[in-house]
Amino acid sequence: MSAEQANHKRIGMEVSFAVAEAVKMLEVEAIAAYPITPQTHIVEELSQMVADGDLDAEYIPVESEHSAMSACLGTSLAGARTYTATSSQGLALMNEVLFVASGLRLPIVMTIVNRSLSAPLSIWGDHSDIMSIRDVGWLQFFAENGQEAFDLTICAFKVAEDKRVLLPTGVNLDGFSVSHVVEPMLIPDPKLVRDFVPSYEPQLRADPADPVMIGPIGIPEIYTEAHMARDVALIQSRKLIDEVFADFEKVFGRRYHALESYRADDAEVIVMAMGGMAETAMGAVDTLRNEGIKAGLVHIRVWRPFPFDDLRAMLKNAELVLVIDRALCAGGPGGPVASEVRSALYPLEKRPQVACQIAGLSGRDVRALHIVQMLKRSMAQAEAGELPEYELHNVREVAQ
Amino acid sequence: MSDYNVYAARLLPRSEFFTPGHRACQGCGPAIVLRQVAKALGRNTIVVNATGCMEIVVSPFPHSAWEIPWVHTLFENTAAVASGIEAGIKVLARRKRHFTDSGKINIIAIGGDGSTADIGMGCLSGALERGHDFIYLCYDNEAYMNTGIQRSSATPMGASTTTSPAGKASKGQFSRKKDLGYIAAAHHIPYVATVTPAHPFDLIDKLRKAAAVEGPAFIHAFAPCPTGWRCGADTTIKLARMAVDTGVFPLYEVVDGKWSLTHEIEDFEPLDEYLFAQGRFRHLKNDAEFVKQLECDVHQQYEEIRARTKAGA
Numbered sequence A: 001m002s003a004e005q006a007n008h009k010r011i012g013m014e015v016s017f018a019v020a021e022a023v024k025m026l027e028v029e030a031i032a033a034y035p036i037t038p039q040t041h042i043v044e045e046l047s048q049m050v051a052d053g054d055l056d057a058e059y060i061p062v063e064s065e066h067s068a069m070s071a072c073l074g075t076s077l078a079g080a081r082t083y084t085a086t087s088s089q090g091l092a093l094m095n096e097v098l099f100v101a102s103g104l105r106l107p108i109v110m111t112i113v114n115r116s117l118s119a120p121l122s123i124w125g126d127h128s129d130i131m132s133i134r135d136v137g138w139l140q141f142f143a144e145n146g147q148e149a150f151d152l153t154i155c156a157f158k159v160a161e162d163k164r165v166l167l168p169t170g171v172n173l174d175g176f177s178v179s180h181v182v183e184p185m186l187i188p189d190p191k192l193v194r195d196f197v198p199s200y201e202p203q204l205r206a207d208p209a210d211p212v213m214i215g216p217i218g219i220p221e222i223y224t225e226a227h228m229a230r231d232v233a234l235i236q237s238r239k240l241i242d243e244v245f246a247d248f249e250k251v252f253g254r255r256y257h258a259l260e261s262y263r264a265d266d267a268e269v270i271v272m273a274m275g276g277m278a279e280t281a282m283g284a285v286d287t288l289r290n291e292g293i294k295a296g297l298v299h300i301r302v303w304r305p306f307p308f309d310d311l312r313a314m315l316k317n318a319e320l321v322l323v324i325d326r327a328l329c330a331g332g333p334g335g336p337v338a339s340e341v342r343s344a345l346y347p348l349e350k351r352p353q354v355a356c357q358i359a360g361l362s363g364r365d366v367r368a369l370h371i372v373q374m375l376k377r378s379m380a381q382a383e384a385g386e387l388p389e390y391e392l393h394n395v396r397e398v399a400q
Numbered sequence B: 001m002s003d004y005n006v007y008a009a010r011l012l013p014r015s016e017f018f019t020p021g022h023r024a025c026q027g028c029g030p031a032i033v034l035r036q037v038a039k040a041l042g043r044n045t046i047v048v049n050a051t052g053c054m055e056i057v058v059s060p061f062p063h064s065a066w067e068i069p070w071v072h073t074l075f076e077n078t079a080a081v082a083s084g085i086e087a088g089i090k091v092l093a094r095r096k097r098h099f100t101d102s103g104k105i106n107i108i109a110i111g112g113d114g115s116t117a118d119i120g121m122g123c124l125s126g127a128l129e130r131g132h133d134f135i136y137l138c139y140d141n142e143a144y145m146n147t148g149i150q151r152s153s154a155t156p157m158g159a160s161t162t163t164s165p166a167g168k169a170s171k172g173q174f175s176r177k178k179d180l181g182y183i184a185a186a187h188h189i190p191y192v193a194t195v196t197p198a199h200p201f202d203l204i205d206k207l208r209k210a211a212a213v214e215g216p217a218f219i220h221a222f223a224p225c226p227t228g229w230r231c232g233a234d235t236t237i238k239l240a241r242m243a244v245d246t247g248v249f250p251l252y253e254v255v256d257g258k259w260s261l262t263h264e265i266e267d268f269e270p271l272d273e274y275l276f277a278q279g280r281f282r283h284l285k286n287d288a289e290f291v292k293q294l295e296c297d298v299h300q301q302y303e304e305i306r307a308r309t310k311a312g313a
Ligand SMILES: Cc1ncc(C[n+]2csc(CCOP(=O)(O)OP(=O)(O)O)c2C)c(N)n1
Pocket: B051, B052, B053, B054, B075, B111, B112, B113, B114, B115, B116, B141, B143, B144, B145, B146, B147, B152
């Protein structure tokens, strides 16, 4: 079957439902979840599928996100393909358990519908939630739109469950501005999806016929080695991610990369963004190009493992890189992505300057126009040799 | 004589699944409980163990004291992990992707009183309410022993611990022991029981019943801890027996909501003998009035349970 045939169906669908559809096509065996806006539509849809008998899975309606991820540890240890989804406070409540999932090397897949964190309470989208857990040893993908959310969910299972990886994987998408949008999407034949991701055959499980101890104490003599093993798997997953993306293209016709770009080849100034904002930034790049500014866009699809080498190669000829972050590392480097980009570029002999603007917190609108403004501002600051560590874009003056 | 094996030690399995070589203190009550539990449940069992003494002493890598699969993840999520294992096994069996066909697998979640009565309470309640087919066993040494004898909400009133120390202005633990059996029973689960290591046949019998029911079972195991209770390593079993005979720890069962005392007491042994066989109550030695009050509480609690039994409630 050709890629065109595989994608015969183009239908309008809410992105959350498309994610649930991917989970169903993958014949996920266990789901444990707790509702939180804006993730709710995904888990509601999944529980309906289970209730209707369309998906033969165990749906565990737990009493908290801490238990959601804990139950996922259990189902995964029993050998079941496991899925969950959360956002914001839910992700924060899971924090402790996320380390266990990666430490035990359990290929749980989780959709993270990105949202800001309290206080003040806010249900709208930004990347504060995911950035607070970026170092827990999970793979992290970012989707810009519904099609990508669907496709990356499928790729996530294939990568996570590969014996060379065996690590939990997060698929991030922006709350509301992606999750709740109805989009035209190419929904492939489920059989192709099932052929693409074979059923999960666990490496490690709790089996009375072959008793093992899972999660023993790691005394100082072995803890470092255990963590190194996990780190090696995480870093080496890069190769496999590329393989899976390439295979995905063969079957479904769409190609993903750890790092992607738009009009960046000859660009002197580069905008960097993640998630839905990357799409908006394309428009900004077009506007800037029309004005004669050699602008380009680079966006990060795979946030963990961080694609250091690719980033260096892609940015080495630029003069200025503007990273637009949707989270704030309080009291630290400002934008978490900018901080990573700076550290990636540091070894280069001739390196571009890096500007950081923090924008779009709690779903505040960021349009192409804003991105143009931000870039021009950073260019002027760089020109004057006055580039700040970071700035919050478009903040109203607050009386002290 | 259907309960013949309950009385005949000879008929107990010889096999040990909780083996010697662990690093528990001498006379550790929880370790004795687990050995008996392992005998009762047998090989076809998966253990999920909360952080705490019993997790630490059995698992310093690469050593293991368990001959059956054993999982530790965190301090407070044991019941949720066990829920997941149960659900996972269920769906794999249904989809014919199961890895073993050795019959029903017992899943037992094990936590200390701190893990059960405090930090893991919500998680336990969730798992009981959802009706997963598993056993939850709380070994109750009445303190957070692994972090060094701190109070939990199951520490009895008057006990001195490092976070409820006795002092000029304090009589030690200031609140009444949280009653786990009541809380579990309030979830309307099919089986709740209390056990002690001093009543091993009763313990084994109850664990087997717990394994046989469909749905959640909750076992509250009284487990003296010589280190925390400041008592001799050779007094563990004696103290467990005294706890039952004084009424401090009534042995009962709640089967499908029906309460029954499995060890009726006619005349309570005096409480002070039990208290002062331990160091954690020694500051109360000159406080007869307070001890009297404690004894009253104990008897009142026992009568409450007796009333439930009688009412067939
Ligand atoms: C979230 C969290 N808080 C605190 C701890 C530290 N901690 C480990 S074990 C323990 C006490 C365990 O007490 P209990 O459940 O009564 O079991 P015991 O040690 O007495 O066997 C504590 C406080 C932890 N591991 N995790």
